Amino acid sequence: MYGTVGTEEKAAYASRFGCDAVFLRDGFPEAVREATDGRGVDLVLDPVGGPIRLASFEVLAPFGRVAVYGEAARHPGLHLPVLPVRKDNRALTGHNIGGLSRRAPETLRRHALAALDLVASGAVRIGITAEYDLADAAQAHRVREAGENEGKAVLRIGR
Structure with missing residues (x-):
């Protein structure tokens, strides 16, 4: 499993x-190709988008x-060129919690409960670094927007 970060300072935390x-996100396609001996990876989880999303297809x-x-x-x-996706046997999928809650709330409920079970069991760790x-x-948003x-x-509500 490989990760990407925006700054060198965040690499130690992410590891x-x-x-x-x-x-580092800048230049990650070359680093991934080198790490996988040119094979590439089976899955890229992309919360970033933009040019990073396009570059992610290069490492598949x-x-x-x-x-x-x-x-x-x-x-x-952002416009995604479809021809290289098809020609290189690649795929794009997405997840939007808002859309899922409107169209399939029971599915969202099952998925959320399964995810919370993984966190509660310790199988998945969430790195909470600020409260x-x-x-x-508003301050929390400013920190996030500034990267x-x-x-x-997390936001504390009540006690």
């Missing part, structure tokens, strides 16, 4: 989550797929 290697092995679940880079107008009072939500966050931030 705590079981990655074989962590690469045959029948590999990019799973999109966010748009942190805020490039909603904010609800009144400080200064590491891990996950």
Whole structure:
């Protein structure tokens, strides 16, 4: 398993989550190809989008797929060339919790309960690195938007 980060400072933090290697996003396709002896990877989980999403297709092995679940880079107008996806036997899939909650709320419920069970059992770790009072939500957003966050931030509601 490989990970990518935006800055060198975040690499040490990210490596705590079981990655074989962590690469800077700038230039990650070359690093992944080298790490996999040119084979590529079977799956890319992409919460970033934009040019990173396009570059993710470069690192896919045959029948590999990019799973999109966010748009942190805020490039909603990105156009994906379909011909290379088909010709190179690659796939794109997505997950949107809002759409799922509207169209299949029972499926969302099952998935959420399964995910929470994994967290409760310790099989999945969530790296919570910051806590904010609800009144400080705007500050939490500013930190995230500036890319200064590491891990996950949570808002405290009540006591």
